[in-house]
Amino acid sequence: MVRILSTDAVRDLLSLTELFPVVEDAFVKQGRGEVERPPRPHFPVGIDVDRVRDGSGPNLPDGGASSRPPLGTALTMPAYIHGRDVYATKLVSLHSGNDEHGLPTLNAQVMLTDATTGLPLSLLDGTTLTNARTGCIGGLAVQYLASDPIRLGVIGAGTQARWQTRAIAAASEVESISIFSPTKESREACAADLRDEGLPAEAVLTPKKAVSDATVVVTATTSVEPVFTGEWLDPGTLVVAIGAYTGEMQELGPVVFDRAAQVFADVPEEVAEIGDIREAGLSESDLVPLSDVFEGVAGRDAADEILVVESVGSAVLDAAAAEYLYNKAQERDVGEDIGL
Template sequence: MRVLSDADVASLLDLEALLPVVESAFLAQGRGDVERPERPHFPVGVGLDDTAPEEPLGTGLVMPAYVHGSEYYATKLASVHEGNAARDLPTVNATIAVFEARTGLPVAYLAGTRVTNARTGCIGGLAVHALARETPIRLAVIGGGAQARWQTRAIGAAVEVEDVRVYSPNSREACADDLREAGFDAEAVDSPAAAVRDATVVVTTTPSTDPVFDGDDLAPGTLVVAVGAYTPEMRELDARTIERAGLLVADVPEEALTVGDLADAGVTEVPPLSAVFEGEVGRSSGEEIIVVESVGSAVLDAATAGWLVDRAESRAVGTVVEL
């Protein structure tokens, strides 16, 4: 089997080329042409912290998926440890095991954190390409971590970005510096309102349990892409944002409806993001506020991992080992 380190994955990734791979995976998911079992998640680290022995230190997740017709299926093993920020470690860590769909034989084992970040960034890139009211866009990013950077890069691979304003309580300056190094006209601002005001696209990338901006600060026609919340306890968007939205869509509706952003606002039904790519739903006017709620899907991991494996084999990247 082929082992791909994070450096190997980095050498293979191309966000512009990955965007259509992720879009195809969304279309297959929307048409029911995938296998995507429920992803179990469970607390880990209980009993390891002497000061709070009953509290978990993180969450483990198992995410299997298969896209019909693909040569591969994959399972991602992931973890989310919010305390890692204080340890100068990534909050989200993952590996991905890839197998032949024809035989079940193992094909590859990948460092998966960069894969997760890239495919999640492509969700924002595809959503902005399909739903932004105009281009170039003025982008507001709430959050200053890894996903803030990946969302901006993937959006920049999909559409022209005029400028970026970043707000995060602690890391906005570092994030803006990194984005400027990547070629964006980026500025750190001192409040969520300063970031959101006059933006045409707002992306939220935080693990917050409370809304991260005031929905009344959104300009007419703004597209909001929320990628941070994924549990009922987490919430990035307030009820006013949901109330003002003329269109709500979600990458995985049945899971997104349980997240605080939508559940706390009483939303009970949303169309899938794939319906946007199919041309079944979309922007009705330049004044319409649109919200895209994203919780992520193992289908995107499987599609991205398979694409990377093919690129690795054609370019002889990685280390081949015998199990």
């Protein structure tokens, strides 16, 4: 039997305060090499779907291949933490055009499998799981690396901007939250939703307004160019960048890294390939594993240091979060068991 944990079930089970130590421990295991985390292939999907649907076929009239861009990107993310009873495989899709249809940009499913027998155990809503564990990266980064008081500036107003804000507020006391997105309706809706959750959020008119006077800046976008100017950062600011995950994507400009005393990365070898790092002329050797922070061997050395945390996500966190949710579901008899 396979236990199905729907979106509602995952939301009912999920607690950010419970998830923080789960994510932190997963980072430590990853940093020590006590995990299996194969390369995560990603590939374009939705190429020429419109041509096939309307009967015109995938090729151009002259017989050449179509040059239309793909509709989205698909990723496969497997991982196993040594000594655990289960391993996880996450299937992810990212479709930036979904915003226009009121659909989430990121969609995911996680399959949890018995590590002893290979039998399937659970199929979970991976979208909520991904958003929550990614939020925890920001929450933990602020807890370990930020200076009080926490004045949060957020660039981006989508789902992940909300989860980053929730997690940071769950991990630390937040004095103020400024939300910027180029679209007025998006930033105002995001701020209103966060206020409904009891958080001190307001929409601001410019990225400079969000970044200036902030002690923590979060970027949660799909941008291909810097979303703010590095000169706007005050000394002592912590920047958490979680949007870019390919060489074409970029949220932070070189000035941010010129001013930063240290750059931390959740997966240094993969972060080294994103646009932020490439455009700054940095390499993997310039990046400090975020796990070192949780091991107590790295961190903030001075109050006025500008620090950067770059995250592309790790399947190890998915495996740990899925195991936590599955065990909790078993304890509380949550979810539906079905035979395959």
